[in-house]
Amino acid sequence: MTDTTVKFGLLVSMFQAMLRDRTAAKKRKRFRTFLDRVYTGREYFSAVRLILPGLDRERGTYGLKESTLATCVVDALGLAKDSPDALRLVNWRKGGARSGANAGNFALIAAEVLQRRQGMVSGGLTIRELNNLLDQLASTENRGEKAVILSSLIKKTNALEMKWILMIILKDLKLGISEKSIFHEFHPDAEDLFNVTCDLKLVCEKLKDHTQRQKKQDIEVGKPVRPQLAMRVGDATTAWKKLHGKHVVVECKFDGDRIQIHKNGEEIHFFSRNFLEHPEYAHGMSNVIVQNILVQRCILDGEMLVWDMATQHFAEFGSNQEIAKAAKEGLESNRQLCYIAFDILYVGDTSVIHQSLTERHSLLQKVVKPVKGRLEILVPDGGINDHRPPGQPFWSTVAYNVEDVERFFKDTIENRDEGIVLKDLGSKWEPGDRSGKWLKLKPDYIHAGSDLDVLIIGGYFGSGRRGGEVSQFLVGLAELSDHTSYPKRFISFCRVGSGLSNDELNALVAKLKPYFRKNEYPKRVPHFYEVTNNSKERPDVWIESPDKSIVISITSDIRTVKSEVFAAPYGLRFPRITRVRYDKPWYECLDVQSFIELVQSSNGN
Numbered sequence: 156m157t158d159t160t161v162k163f164g165l166l167v168s169m170f171q172a173m174l175r176d177r178t179a180a181k182k183r184k185r186f187r188t189f190l191d192r193v194y195t196g197r198e199y200f201s202a203v204r205l206i207l208p209g210l211d212r213e214r215g216t217y218g219l220k221e222s223t224l225a226t227c228v229v230d231a232l233g234l235a236k237d238s239p240d241a242l243r244l245v246n247w248r249k250g251g252a253r254s255g256a257n258a259g260n261f262a263l264i265a266a267e268v269l270q271r272r273q274g275m276v277s278g279g280l281t282i283r284e285l286n287n288l289l290d291q292l293a294s295t296e297n298r299g300e301k302a303v304i305l306s307s308l309i310k311k312t313n314a315l316e317m318k319w320i321l322m323i324i325l326k327d328l329k330l331g332i333s334e335k336s337i338f339h340e341f342h343p344d345a346e347d348l349f350n351v352t353c354d355l356k357l358v359c360e361k362l363k364d365h366t367q368r369q370k371k372q373d374i375e376v377g378k379p380v381r382p383q384l385a386m387r388v389g390d391a392t393t394a395w396k397k398l399h400g401k402h403v404v405v406e407c408k409f410d411g412d413r414i415q416i417h418k419n420g421e422e423i424h425f426f427s428r429n430f431l432e433h434p435e436y437a438h439g440m441s442n443v444i445v446q447n448i449l450v451q452r453c454i455l456d457g458e459m460l461v462w463d464m465a466t467q468h469f470a471e472f473g474s475n476q477e478i479a480k481a482a483k484e485g486l487e488s489n490r491q492l493c494y495i496a497f498d499i500l501y502v503g504d505t506s507v508i509h510q511s512l513t514e515r516h517s518l519l520q521k522v523v524k525p526v527k528g529r530l531e532i533l534v535p536d537g538g539i540n541d542h543r544p545p546g547q548p549f550w551s552t553v554a555y556n557v558e559d560v561e562r563f564f565k566d567t568i569e570n571r572d573e574g575i576v577l578k579d580l581g582s583k584w585e586p587g588d589r590s591g592k593w594l595k596l597k598p599d600y601i602h603a604g605s606d607l608d609v610l611i612i613g614g615y616f617g618s619g620r621r622g623g624e625v626s627q628f629l630v631g632l633a634e635l636s637d638h639t640s641y642p643k644r645f646i647s648f649c650r651v652g653s654g655l656s657n658d659e660l661n662a663l664v665a666k667l668k669p670y671f672r673k674n675e676y677p678k679r680v681p682h683f684y685e686v687t688n689n690s691k692e693r694p695d696v697w698i699e700s701p702d703k704s705i706v707i708s709i710t711s712d713i714r715t716v717k718s719e720v721f722a723a724p725y726g727l728r729f730p731r732i733t734r735v736r737y738d739k740p741w742y743e744c745l746d747v748q749s750f751i752e753l754v755q756s757s758n759g760n
């Protein structure tokens with residue numbers, strides 16, 4: 156038999172049997188049988204890439220998430236857009252009356268629809284044909300062409316086979332067996348080799364004989380290394396216990412794109428967390444890298460972010476692609492890509508992952524010449540810490556006790572960063588590890604669900620166009636004394652500015668202006684309001700008394716760590732004004748107790 160004759164149906168039989176197997180050991184055995192009896196002597200990669208589709212780098216991405224895949228399948232089947240089957244596919248999350256347990260699983264919903272059209276008879280698709288068609292699917296960006304390819308797949312398969320193909324396209328087979336087990340069954344050295352090369356084809360070719368052990372391979376410039384990941388812990392005490400007796404560094408968890416930079420002379424590669432190449436970063440970054448990395452060859456590990464030169468802050472997550480595109484088109488902007496190297500894996504001709512983090516930090520300092528807001532290094536004693544804007548806490552520091560960790564975490568969160576990462580300064584860098592050698596600590600966020608109606612108690616002046624005009628508000632929650640009278644005190648809650656149009660903001664400020672009282676020296680807080688001693692919270696103007704003020708609705712995620720800046724017990728993340736409630740009297744705004752109950756009920760307490 157040649158490869159062309161192995162039917163995809165045989166792989167599907169293995170998948171189906173694995174679903175029935177109750178233990179991982181049985182599933183592994185089944186995979187071994189497949190390799191030895193069905194696929195023996197063949198090019199393993201052609202089948203393994205279908206079993207571990209998430210690790211296959213030979214094919215580009217399909218650009219098909221469930222929603223686009225749904226419309227392509229609708230077109231492939233020639234369904235009318237408003238037909239019940241088309242609607243079921245497009246609304247796969249809801250499923251509809253007949254879908255029951257399948258709702259939310261696109262491949263299962265699609266299989267139901269296909270069953271009635273395709274039936275049980277397989278069209279005899281081979282593994283080779285499937286790989287060819289999947290290559291074509293990945294190589295076109297045109298939806299119409301994608302639908303045509305899906306349509307030829309549908310012709311050559313039955314509904315069951317098509318279900319598995321859709322799962323392969325979505326890169327999640329839900330077989331109940333880990334990638335680790337598949338690797339270990341394939342060859343005892345497969346996982347290690349994959350972790351340092353991210354090359355499934357190479358693994359399948361090099362490790363054909365599972366009885367033959369291989370020498371451990373180290374990392375190389377030009378081949379992405381599987382990134383070391385962090386394990387989430389609930390609080391600082393747990394994190395500290397896990398790192399008991401270690402020399403610990405705490406770092407800000409930057410919210411950008413994890414990128415590995417491979418430099419070989421003037422050749423620069425940017426590899427993502429999923430080991431895909433990101434050439435779009437080259438325009439904005441390659442020159443900076445070539446000019447400021449002082450060795451010919453190296454691999455850096457870090458985060459790609461956007462630095463806003465006007466605000467002297469990192470931009471919120473999500474603008475990397477836009478800024479990379481602007482750099483490519485040569486557009487002027489206040490924003491630029493900025494790479495923060497938090498580790499170094501290779502220098503000159505040597506892998507340095509086996510050295511301690513402290514040693515790697517000092518290599519980073521020798522190898523990289525930082526450029527403010529462009530190319531930074533994250534080390535506890537210098538690096539980006541030296542470039543921090545006024546008021547910005549350190550981005551990385553050594554922690555000597557749990558209180559240090561707690562303080563760093565609070566400062567980081569108050570600064571609106573995503574969380575922190577804790578690392579053992581004596582540890583090596585471990586490809587693909589996620590067993591808890593790096594720990595991450597993030598606040599819990601819950602969505603408020605409904606809008607929160609809060610009272611404006613102060614205002615902050617804007618800058619630039621809105622200089623000297625109030626552009627943000629300090630809002631408060633009512634403290635209920637008893638239920639028979641109006642609230643007498645308001646607790647500061649958050650600062651909010653965005654969400655209103657210019658006209659809406661101007662109208663609101665105009666209404667409040669007669670009651671603004673400048674917060675001039677000596678700074679006294681009107682007795683209606685309760686605030687903390689934190690100066691970040693002092694507004695430029697107070698509202699002279701709550702009964703003159705206006706209620707606004709805000710929406711936000713709620714951060715379930717105690718806020719240190721504001722007097723209320725929980726913090727908010729990215730609050731936005733949704734509406735001005737001119738219709739709601741000042742005394743009907745949300746009170747502290749109801750807010751706490753709302754947080755606790757959404758939290759499942």
Ligand code: ATP
Pocket residue numbers: 382383384385386387406407408409410411412413428458497533576595
């Ligand atoms: P999350 O979804 O919480 O952002 P994740 O699933 O992307 O996390 P994790 O392994 O949980 O990945 O967290 C590590 C990620 O955090 C890294 O992949 C990297 O992108 C990011 N990160 C930001 N700052 C750091 C840092 N200082 N050290 C290590 N990783 C960092």
